[in-house]
Structure formats: structure tokens, C-alpha cells
Amino acid sequence: MIAWTIQRLLAWITEYLTKNGVDAPRLSAEMLLSHVLGLKRIELYTQFDRVVEKDALDRLHDLVKRAGLHEPVAYLIGRTGFYSLEMEVTADCLIPRPETELLVQRAIEFLRTREGQQHVCDLCTGCGCIAIAIAKGCPNARLVATDLCDKALAVAAQNVAKHGLQERVELLCGDLFDPLVPQLDATQWDLIVCNPPYVSAAEYETLDKNVKDYEPPTALLAGADGLDLYRRIAEQIDRFLKPDGALLLEIGYSQGPAVRDLLERTALFATIAIEKDHQNQDRIVIARRTGDGEDAGPLLSDGSV
Numbered sequence: 001m002i003a004w005t006i007q008r009l010l011a012w013i014t015e016y017l018t019k020n021g022v023d024a025p026r027l028s029a030e031m032l033l034s035h036v037l038g039l040k041r042i043e044l045y046t047q048f049d050r051v052v053e054k055d056a057l058d059r060l061h062d063l064v065k066r067a068g069l070h071e072p073v074a075y076l077i078g079r080t081g082f083y084s085l086e087m088e089v090t091a092d093c094l095i096p097r098p099e100t101e102l103l104v105q106r107a108i109e110f111l112r113t114r115e116g117q118q119h120v121c122d123l124c125t126g127c128g129c130i131a132i133a134i135a136k137g138c139p140n141a142r143l144v145a146t147d148l149c150d151k152a153l154a155v156a157a158q159n160v161a162k163h164g165l166q167e168r169v170e171l172l173c174g175d176l177f178d179p180l181v182p183q184l185d186a187t188q189w190d191l192i193v194c195n196p197p198y199v200s201a202a203e204y205e206t207l208d209k210n211v212k213d214y215e216p217p218t219a220l221l222a223g224a225d226g227l228d229l230y231r232r233i234a235e236q237i238d239r240f241l242k243p244d245g246a247l248l249l250e251i252g253y254s255q256g257p258a259v260r261d262l263l264e265r266t267a268l269f270a271t272i273a274i275e276k277d278h279q280n281q282d283r284i285v286i287a288r289r290t291g292d293g294e295d296a297g298p299l300l301s302d303g304s305v
């Protein structure tokens with residue numbers, strides 16, 4: 001009988017996932033195997049000749065089969081990495097994407113230019129990844145994070161607790177800005193960030209199987225043109241953002257001009273910049289609100305904030 005060593009298993013799973021057209025098959029194999037064995041990925045290589053027991057093999061077999069059907073590995077193992085932090089995820093929330101780290105980076109840079117306690121709001125927080133990464137990077141920030149989906153917020157609550165941020169990250173359930181209304185008398189926000197659903201109805205039909213069949217449609221779909229949430233944010237932002245505060249939005253690669261137009265029409269912003277991600281695709285919009293007594297002047301489209 002074949003002894004299933006870690007080395008042999010890694011080779012077999014990688015080949016199986018490759019045949020089934022799964023992305024990053026070797027990495028996926030390592031993640032599944034290290035999850036089942038309770039090891040770090042690096043430890044797979046220091047224990048290459050270890051023989052894996054039958055009960056672990058059975059659990060692994062089930063997970064590999066599901067991964068072969070394109071169920072995302074992050075859901076299978078219940079976690080993923082974001083901004084060098086581990087986040088728990090379930091099928092109730094979107095799996096955080098590496099592109100979204102750019103939004104976090106710009107949010108932290110903006111907050112570090114400012115003095116005193118900063119009030120930050122993360123709309124559409126999902127598993128809480130953006131709010132948590134900002135809170136970790138900015139000790140002077142207090143965050144409110146909202147989402148329509150209570151099950152996603154339950155995952156966010158686990159992540160907030162895991163990172164010890166219960167004192168600084170408040171989670172509220174509700175539609176977009178609605179949960180913030182009771183706080184408006186006391187607070188306007190220095191920074192509002194949002195990675196909303198932004199997939200159009202037509203684009204949704206073309207999404208990869210691992211996204212379309214497994215990630216929640218409510219985290220992806222935003223009306224016929226994918227702009228529904230941006231429209232609603234533009235309509236309401238005036239009440240919630242402080243003078244001189246910033247709005248940071250993640251966008252789809254083709255949505256820059258339309259989102260810029262929506263924000264320009266509010267006549268609230270001194271600058272609106274669109275920034276590309278590492279794939280050279282438009283990915284975030286950074287809009288800084290005009291300060292008290294500041295003349296909005298012509299909007300700069302040269303990327304400066």
C-alpha cells in the first residue's frame with residue numbers, strides 16, 4: 001500500500017487541481033494540507049516525509065474534491081490573508097482581494113497626515129478587513145463599520161475580537177449610511193471608505209465559477225450598470241463627511257470616469273483622483289472635501305489630493 005507522505009500528497013493535489021483548472025494549484029494544495037494537519041505552510045517542507053494518517057486523508061479528500069469544483073480555498077479553510085493580517089471568512093462574506101489593500105494603504109497615509117482622534121467609517125465592511133487593517137495602522141482612529149448583512153457582520157465581529165480591536169471598531173448593521181444617522185449629532189467623519197458591490201448585471205454573468213457560484217451576490221451586484229451604490233453614496237455624502245475629510249472608494253476597472261462624474265456633480269470636493277492598481281487598472285477614487293472657507297476651485301485631475 002502507498003504511504004501518503006506530505007511530499008506525495010502535495011504533488012498529487014497539485015496535479016489534481018491543475019487538471020481541474022484551479023488557480024494557483026500548488027499554493028492551494030499547500031493551504032489545504034497545512035489546514036488539515038494544523039501546520040504552517042513552511043512546516044510542510046520541514047516534514048516532507050511524514051506519513052499522513054487515514055482520518056486526515058479522509059478530511060483532505062473531501063476538501064480537495066470541493067476545491068476541484070472551484071469552491072474557494074479561503075472558504076474551505078475559513079480564513080485568508082489581508083494586509084499581512086489573518087481574516088476569518090465564511091461564504092457569507094466576500095473574500096478580501098489583494099487590490100483592496102491599496103485602498104487601506106491610502107487611507108492610512110491620509111490619516112497619518114492629520115492630528116488628533118480621527119473618525120473613520122467603513123461602509124460595506126463584509127468580514128471587516130478594511131476597518132481592521134486601518135485600525136491596526138492608525139492607533140488614533142476610531143471606526144464605525146457597517147454592512148447590510150448580519151451574517152457578514154458576525155464574521156467581522158470575530159475578526160475584530162481576534163485582532164483585539166473591540167474598543168475602537170464598532171460594527172453596525174443596516175443599509176449604507178443608515179446606521180450612522182443616530183451618531184450624526186456628535187460626529188461627522190474624517191474619512192469614509194467603501195468597497196461596495198460594483199458588478200453590473202451583464203458582467204456578473206461572465207464572472208469566474210469560483211466567484212459566481214460561491215461568493216454572495218449581495219456583495220457583488222450593484223444594478224444594471226454596477227454604479228447603484230456610488231450613486232447613493234454621492235447623494236448622501238454631504239451629511240456625513242467633515243470639511244477637509246476624504247472619501248475613498250474602490251471601483252471596477254472601467255468605472256473611474258462615471259464615479260468621478262457622480263462626485264463632481266456634488267460640488268463638494270476640492271480634488272478627485274483616480275489611482276491604478278498593480279495590474280495598471282483603475283482601482284480607487286480618492287476625493288478630498290473642500291475645507292471650511294476653502295474655495296473649491298477647479299478640480300485637479302492630475303492625481304494630486
Ligand SMILES: C[S@@+](CC[C@H](N)C(=O)[O-])C[C@H]1O[C@@H](n2cnc3c(N)ncnc32)[C@H](O)[C@@H]1O
Binds near residue numbers: 197
Ligand atoms: C464588495 S463586498 C466588500 C467587503 C469588504 N469591505 C472587502 O473589501 O472585502 C460588499 C459588501 O457590501 C455589503 N452590502 C451590499 N449592499 C449593501 C448596502 N446597501 N448597505 C450596506 N452594505 C451593503 C455586502 O453585504 C458585502 O459585505
